[in-house]
Amino acid sequence: FMLYLTGRALYGPAVGFWSAIVFDTLPGLSYSSLLITTDVPLILFWTIALYAWVMLVKRQSMGFAILLGVAIGFGLLAKQAMIYAFLCMACHAAVSREARQALRGGRLVVVVLLAFALFVPNVIWNAEHGFPPVKHTGANIGWKPPFIHPLRLVQYFGLQFGVFGPILFAVLLRASWREIRHASDPDKVLLLSFSLPVLALLCVQALISRAHGNWSATAYPAASILVTAAMLELDRRILFGVSLGLHLAIAVMLAAAPAFALQLPLFERLQFLSRVVGWRGVADAVRGKLEQEHYGALLVDTREMAAELLYYLRDEPIPLYVWPSGPSPSDQYEMTRAFTAGAPEPILFVSLKRCPESFATSFGTFTDLGMQSVTLVAAKTRMVHFCRLAEYKGEPAPAPEAPAP
Structure with missing residues (x-):
């Protein structure tokens, strides 16, 4: 107007x-x-x-x-x-x-x-x-x-x-x-x-x-x-x-x-869709992990993952926290959902990167649960990594690690 x-x-x-x-x-x-x-x-x-x-x-x-x-x-x-x-x-x-x-x-x-x-x-x-x-x-x-x-x-x-x-x-x-x-x-x-x-x-x-x-x-x-x-x-x-x-x-x-990106071949070549599709599949993979074992909280390491899971898992009664990327918040989610001592355990960590090995010093129990592939477009996939965390020691946040190849 x-x-x-x-x-x-x-x-x-x-x-x-x-x-x-x-x-x-x-x-x-x-x-x-x-x-x-x-x-x-x-x-x-x-x-x-x-x-x-x-x-x-x-x-x-x-x-x-x-x-x-x-x-x-x-x-x-x-x-x-x-x-x-x-x-x-x-x-x-x-x-x-x-x-x-x-x-x-x-x-x-x-x-x-x-x-x-x-x-x-x-x-x-x-x-x-x-x-x-x-x-x-x-x-x-x-x-x-x-x-x-x-x-x-x-x-x-x-x-x-x-x-x-x-x-x-x-x-x-x-x-x-x-x-x-x-x-x-x-x-x-x-x-x-x-x-x-x-x-x-x-x-x-x-x-x-x-x-x-x-x-x-x-x-x-x-x-x-x-x-x-x-x-x-x-x-x-x-x-x-x-x-x-x-x-x-x-x-x-x-x-x-x-x-229709995953159903019609017409859209399979639209590579820019790879960032906006597949997140429901990521949420379904997380939901599958939640059904296999009781978890007290979800932990993620990026604002993108936080936003997508908050939307697609909005009906799940489980709190979501964000692992800090540095000494001060870098986005809204790190400010409002920063991980702190006292979060319900065990914790399911979800990331597009490998689970940081430094978690072994931050948590008494650290179990790598492997990864799961989510189909996108143009023959691309999104690899989602999971690990189980418990007995938080209050150690400083690890430095961000390189994405998995």
Whole structure:
């Protein structure tokens, strides 16, 4: 809805309507809808911020400055990637006199103060708990020698044709090049300022270390309006229809794929499904172990395993704990379900890695129960390892061990 309002404010109701449809059917969005992630609130507040920025530039109203600050503040609470909004605003202000005027009269101060006021409780809480999100972000960024990875840059850039759609991304590149060479439409400059800086920054990140395809999600609300306006202005309605039809077909396929990935050969080649299917099989394997012997608790070593077992074993009356990966929590599950002395025993440890040999020093009883294979797609399997633990000695957590081959 916010994308519709933004498109309508810039180019009229037709562009607003089709921009919203285009964005809702993007391949990356269709895939993301299969998952539970913080991208949903991030994109919500990003689109609100984009609308507020458009109206602030057009009307130079303090009310829209307030809305912008609130949207950025709540967006930062959803995900740190909301900080890109300040980068995009700065880039637009660097090339647009209207944007610079919109930030005068105390409006920039209001935006920054409101965003900071909403985000500062989170900063305080993080300071008290060792900044786990910062550590998580640092691990994701992964800056370490060598700092040049051209193949990863090519891979990231190529993935954008899948995330945004092959036709739309090609149109975006062409429209961007045309506006960079000769800026003819201030509204397109605004939209490019809220998409190209994000893509450029992540291309640099991919070259230095790595970047996942979905990290560019915030670039595509503005880009959706831009390519829709460009294609409708140039009367590329057939090309627009082909792109939309392709995306709708992909959306239907992605919606059906997880349910039929193990039954229909059509989906067996979709290797990206290997991360989202098979978890029910993992849970069934765990349930089988629970039926063989009475256990007081489950213990896992990753947030992914914790999330999946909490969902698929939600009807099992057994507590689940997470073995700490370090001296301070690295994710939500390590904070709220950290393993401590006094957990009911015996304990069933479940992992995609071999049971750590260091458990022998942390527990008086340590029995490796072997592993079990779970079928995925594309002839892949997921190996699940089990071990039985009892008589916890209160020893420090072991260092993470390498995954089993």
